[in-house]
Amino acid sequence: MIAGTHADNEGILVGLDAGTYNVRKATCTYYCITCNGWWTALLTGTPFTIPKGSGTTLQLQDQWNTGATYSLSGNYASNNTAVATIGATNGTVNGIAPGSPNFTGTGNDFVYISNYCAVDPICNSRSSPQGSGGGTVVSATISQRTSSTVSSDDAALSSYQNAVGTTNLGNIIENGNVRGCGIGLETIGSVAPSNYTGSVIMHRTIVNQGLYVNSTDAGGETPANTDDTSPSNFRDDNPQSGGSAGKVYDLDGPGLHPSAVDGKTYRYRTNFSAYATLSDGTLISPSPGFFFYVRLSCQLTGPGYVFINDVPGDNQIGIGTTNTTWNLQ
Amino acid sequence: MFAVMVILFLVVPFLAVGQVHGRYDGWCDSLQNATSPDLVQFLNAVVPDEKNARCVTWAIHQLGNEHHEPAIPALVKLLDFRIPRTPVEEIFHGLSEETFPAEAALELIGKKVLPEVLRAIEADSTSAIARENALSVWMQIYRESDEQPKGVSLLKQEENRVSDSAIKQKLRWAVQKALTYCNPPEKAACQEAAATGVPDKGDVL
Numbered sequence: 414m415i416a417g418t419h420a421d422n423e424g425i426l427v428g429l430d431a432g433t434y435n436v437r438k439a440t441c442t443y444y445c446i447t448c449n450g451w452w453t454a455l456l457t458g459t460p461f462t463i464p465k466g467s468g469t470t471l472q473l474q475d476q477w478n479t480g481a482t483y484s485l486s487g488n489y490a491s492n493n494t495a496v497a498t499i500g501a502t503n504g505t506v507n508g509i510a511p512g513s514p515n516f517t518g519t520g521n522d523f524v525y526i527s528n529y530c531a532v533d534p535i536c537n538s539r540s541s542p543q544g545s546g547g548g549t550v551v552s553a554t555i556s557q558r559t560s561s562t563v564s565s566d567d568a569a570l571s572s573y574q575n576a577v578g579t580t581n582l583g584n585i586i587e588n589g590n591v592r593g594c595g596i597g598l599e600t601i602g603s604v605a606p607s608n609y610t611g612s613v614i615m616h617r618t619i620v621n622q623g624l625y626v627n628s629t630d631a632g633g634e635t636p637a638n639t640d641d642t643s644p645s646n647f648r649d650d651n652p653q654s655g656g657s658a659g660k661v662y663d664l665d666g667p668g669l670h671p672s673a674v675d676g677k678t679y680r681y682r683t684n685f686s687a688y689a690t691l692s693d694g695t696l697i698s699p700s701p702g703f704f705f706y707v708r709l710s711c712q713l714t715g716p717g718y719v720f721i722n723d724v725p726g727d728n729q730i731g732i733g734t735t736n737t738t739w740n741l742q
Numbered sequence: 743m744f745a746v747m748v749i750l751f752l753v754v755p756f757l758a759v760g761q762v763h764g765r766y767d768g769w770c771d772s773l774q775n776a777t778s779p780d781l782v783q784f785l786n787a788v789v790p791d792e793k794n795a796r797c798v799t800w801a802i803h804q805l806g807n808e809h810h811e812p813a814i815p816a817l818v819k820l821l822d823f824r825i826p827r828t829p830v831e832e833i834f835h836g837l838s839e840e841t842f843p844a845e846a847a848l849e850l851i852g853k854k855v856l857p858e859v860l861r862a863i864e865a866d867s868t869s870a871i872a873r874e875n876a877l878s879v880w881m882q883i884y885r886e887s888d889e890q891p892k893g894v895s896l897l898k899q900e901e902n903r904v905s906d907s908a909i910k911q912k913l914r915w916a917v918q919k920a921l922t923y924c925n926p927p928e929k930a931a932c933q934e935a936a937a938t939g940v941p942d943k944g945d946v947l
Contacts, residue, residue, distance in 0.1 A: 568885055570925050576837055589836055618762050624834045632832030639763045641836065644846045647884045654888050655927055666837030681834055 437537035448536035450523035451475035451483075456504075456516060458682040459546025462611060462726045463508045471504040473518030475542040478525040481661050484544065492516070504511030508550035511605035514541040515547040551609050553602040553661070553689035555703035559583050559730045563599055566655030567662040572646040575596070576664055584709075584728055586718050587668060594711030594718050595668030596730045602689040602698065603651045607659030612650040615663035616642045618686055620704070623737030625680040630739075641685065650692075661689065669711035671718075680710045682737040770800035778810040786818040795826040799843050806847025811854055814846070816856045820844040821879075822872035842871075848879045850887075856883065860900065863916050864909045877916050881923035890924045891931035898939030 429609065458471040473487035489499045496512035499505065504518065524538045562580040563570045574580050578589035581595040602615050619641045624631040635641070642648075642663075649655075649662040669679045686702035709728045710721040720728045724740050744794065755876045781801040790798045802820060805813040823846045827835070840846050849853045862876040884893030897920055901913035917936045922934035933942075 424853050488790050565926055568925055571923050575922060595837055624830065631830050633828055636763060640762055640765050651888065668837060670833055679833055
């Protein structure tokens with residue numbers, strides 16, 4: 414390989430014809446060289462999705478005509494500091510509020526010149542590569558519906574209806590593929606920004622539980638803090654499906670399904686926590702979660718399943734927590 | 743004792759996020775360190791029974807979470823495998839608790855399972871429950887992309903395409919059953935797809 418002292422691509426004298434050699438012509442003419450340097454710039458780490466209150470780091474990089482990529486020191490800026498700030502010199506992003514901010518990073522590096530001609534060409538021109546990119550700061554607020562019917566934009570509606578035989582929420586006698594007493598609930602994640610298109614998954618955890626036959630512990634309680642997230646057919650993870658404009662859902666119906674007419678009352682007391690994550694498990698709803706409880710008592714009688722109301726305050730769902738004893742005392 | 747209970751009651755909720763135990767944690771210590779190919783091999787060889795049911799469940803769940811595509815045939819074969827439940831669990835359970843873990847695992851893997859799922863719908867050897875579950879997976883995967891009518895139309899096209907009368911009959915059942923998976927806003931489009939099987943913008947299997 415032959416390389417010049419000024420650049421990779423430099424005019425060199427490779428031969429001499431026979432005759433008189435003109436020294437002046439050989440030393441004073443223009444040379445043309447290629448100056449290697451940057452030709453594109455980008456911000457690595459974009460596009461990103463981060464929860465409100467968390468952060469990520471962006472890095473200005475440029476790519477040279479040679480194919481090499483370099484990380485540069487730079488000055489970073491956000492176009493919307495109310496949504497996300499960025500460290501001026503370190504690229505550290507902090508998500509302040511839901512939204513879709515854009516960022517720029519500006520550095521300094523040698524310029525790529527494909528054909529630079531001069532008497533004594535030297536590659537020392539510099540310019541300011543600028544990379545740009547955006548991201549989304551996302552959050553979800555959790556609420557719950559326990560009356561009326563399943564939301565029509567909830568894509569899990571048909572699974573619920575097939576299971577319990579109705580689209581009603583709240584206290585229901587389940588009469589579909591599942592038979593028993595249940596309390597239908599729709600947990601809703603309202604995602605911000607509302608035009609967010611990524612998947613958001615509603616999770617549910619059993620915080621603690623008491624299960625009884627009459628007043629006796631039935632045993633078999635789910636261990637504390639066990640994941641109870643619904644399978645995907647009872648969830649709507651797409652914030653845009655059905656025109657819901659930022660809503661994701663989880664449907665469930667904690668219930669009792671006695672199999673015999675035995676005169677016994679079966680009792681269910683459970684505290685749940687609900688939270689929302691991105692598909693990679695990143696939490697985007699307030700921690701430690703949205704707490705709710707379900708308590709019900711049920712018996713299978715000759716005519717069918719009935720709620721038993723011998724304990725005051727039984728057979729209801731509510732926000733917060735419940736005592737998990739049989740009599741709620 | 744009461745004081746301890748009060749403390750637990752106050753503290754436990756605040757552990758809820760970040761220290762959540764998986765539903766199947768501890769169900770199969772013997773496969774804890776198995777690789778995904780090992781788990782597939784296990785599922786291919788196993789005949790599910792009471793003794794191994796928890797390990798089968800655990801392996802299915804694991805392969806679904808890992809979106810392990812080579813597991814698809816094994817998972818399809820286990821579409822009628824039920825999660826073992828104690829008598830207490832049979833009485834006290836949520837509506838949406840998984841009954842057939844292979845359904846959930848296949849749904850997690852996504853669209854690549856569709857050809858094998860369709861074969862299960864058509865096969866004579868598929869049990870009635872497995873066929874229903876295969877159809878559920880089929881429609882669930884199309885639901886996730888907001889394409890329930892497409893799911894129906896592709897089944898109808900397949901019904902029109904096949905010549906074997908036994909397979910045709912199974913697909914006719916599948917088309918009708920698939921309509922029950924369509925949400926109200928898409929019912930009309932699903933019914934049209936079931937009637938005509940008209941491809942939607944070049945849909946192909």
